[in-house]
């Protein structure tokens with residue numbers, strides 16, 4: 001199976017090269033035209049364990065990895081890193097289901113992909129080494145640090161804004177273990193971190209490769225090696241619904257997906273293309289509802305106010321992976337996609353044709369929940385369904401409710417619906433606590449910190465704080481570097497020593 005850019009088909013590469021490069025040289029994203037031909041025996045997958053499903057799907061989509069390489073990747077990716085025996089349990093919430101994607105090392109769904117990407121990257125390397133550079137506003141940094149910890153021939157350097165992340169996020173990064181990790185706080189905001197990292201890529205990549213045989217790379221959510229692992233839990237969810245007697249093989253299941261960069265839901269589309277009986281894929285957004293508007297009108301317009309919400313991982317105005325979906329909806333017309341992306345960068349938006357819209361409508365619905373609706377959803381899920389959900393999942397919960405009401409109005413009965421639950425509620429303990437119980441005050445009148453909120457939430461609800469969050473309090477702070485914006489490059493170069 002070969003991959004090429006969404007914007008041209010001149011360069012065809014194997015999966016390994018796509019994983020190493022991440023982004024195509026022309027700025028497009030790697031896609032394959034052969035995915036529809038990669039049909040696993042879906043019914044047989046329903047009788048397999050999670051890791052066996054990974055193997056069967058990867059064999060078809062990542063064909064230039066040998067069977068031994070894939071087995072080794074899988075053996076190293078998940079084992080011992082998850083709190084639950086099922087990596088991604090499916091549980092009831094009202095008349096719907098929750099697909100819990102937050103039982104990994106950082107208690108959020110990015111773990112599902114970031115446990116695997118480093119393994120795939122290690123195997124793709126020949127005689128070179130790689131330093132991953134990441135600027136983070138909080139969550140991705142920790143998931144990347146956990147995923148790349150002690151990966152073979154790969155190092156990771158993470159920058160976050162000094163004083164710009166929550167106390168829990170700070171500890172998650174400052175206590176990160178591994179002989180190959182570097183972490184620094186930057187005196188600046190997230191944009192400064194990101195700009196600094198981009199400058200290092202532009203200024204230093206060639207020199208570092210020539211002098212040290214080290215490539216600089218990133219672990220973006222547009223990487224094929226992050227996308228493909230996300231297909232698996234859709235299949236796993238279907239399998240668990242079958243086990244539960246909720247569906248018979250072949251019955252369509254709808255998935256509601258809290259969406260930012262369109263990576264998670266795109267993996268659902270891939271699952272459908274390779275034969276999973278997927279009904280509707282529902283894009284659930286927060287107040288940054290650029291995708292809701294796009295799916296309603298065919299017009300994508302990023303020129304709008306950026307809203308800071310209680311679901312920060314979905315505060316996104318340019319949803320990168322949508323480009324891949326546009327490619328498929330336009331029947332692989334690269335010039336067309338390149339034109340849309342040119343409009344996006346030059347005019348701040350684009351409009352797709354009726355034909356493309358019709359193709360998208362075959363599979364996707366879209367809706368959003370604003371901040372107040374998200375909080376109300378957290379409260380309702382707890383009071384009515386007895387479930388504790390995080391603010392991202394709450395957008396999905398509210399949107400699923402909307403879909404159900406619409407169907408009732410039309411007199412339709414829907415498919416079984418799975419809401420993807422993308423983070424532990426304890427990661428956002430303050431907002432979740434306040435949504436359900438109102439303001440929290442400490443007895444001594446002091447300002448509560450992240451641990452106070454987690455503890456209070458656990459006590460009030462009887463739910464358990466995930467171990468990776470609870471144990472932060474007792475872990476030693478290993479990374480104390482604070483750098484100025486103009487010191488980012490020096491920190492990266494000095495950090496290369498972790499690669500030997």
Ligand SMILES: *Cc1c(COP(=O)(O)O)cnc(C)c1O
Nearest residue numbers: 259260261262263264313422423
């Ligand atoms: C990243 C993230 C999302 C959005 O996923 P995309 O693949 O970017 O659409 C939703 N919820 C949480 C908690 C996330 O971290």
